[in-house]
Amino acid sequence: MNLPTDPTNPGGSAINTGAGAASSYTxxxxxxxxxxxxxxxxxxxxxxxxxxxxxxxxGDELRVGKANVKADLADGALAGIAAAxxxxxxxxxxxxxxxxKGRDLxxxxxxxxxxxxxxxxxxxFAAGWILAKLARSGDK
Numbered sequence: 001m002n003l004p005t006d007p008t009n010p011g012g013s014a015i016n017t018g019a020g021a022a023s024s025y026t027x028x029x030x031x032x033x034x035x036x037x038x039x040x041x042x043x044x045x046x047x048x049x050x051x052x053x054x055x056x057x058x059g060d061e062l063r064v065g066k067a068n069v070k071a072d073l074a075d076g077a078l079a080g081i082a083a084a085x086x087x088x089x090x091x092x093x094x095x096x097x098x099x100x101k102g103r104d105l106x107x108x109x110x111x112x113x114x115x116x117x118x119x120x121x122x123x124x125f126a127a128g129w130i131l132a133k134l135a136r137s138g139d140k
Contacts, residue, residue: 113120
């Protein structure tokens with residue numbers, strides 16, 4: 001039986017040639033896997049750096065957002081205080097207006113009593129009598 005021989009391996013058999021070729025392929029696979037591993041390590045490193053950068057940027061944005069929220073809340077509080085002060089002023093104005101109307105009513109009643117004292121006495125007597133009757137009927 002004649003086995004072909006490898007010209008680079010004089011005196012060697014086809015089996016030896018196959019083993020040398022397999023060794024060459026194994027070395028190539030190792031080399032390619034080593035390169036692939038290096039690329040995967042670099043990709044993982046780049047991904048980690050990207051995540052760190054993203055986390056830093058997110059933290060910065062959160063700090064800016066927190067500052068904006070605090071500023072908005074402070075502005076809202078100041079506006080609320082100003083509104084409360086304005087409401088107090090408006091309440092005082094309304095109270096003053098009501099007091100003026102009350103004084104005017106009392107003054108007009110006093111003027112009416114001075115102009116018609118007998119009619120005023122009669123109205124007061126009738127109102128007292130009605131109130132007394134109502135009070136006595138409520139006791140029963």
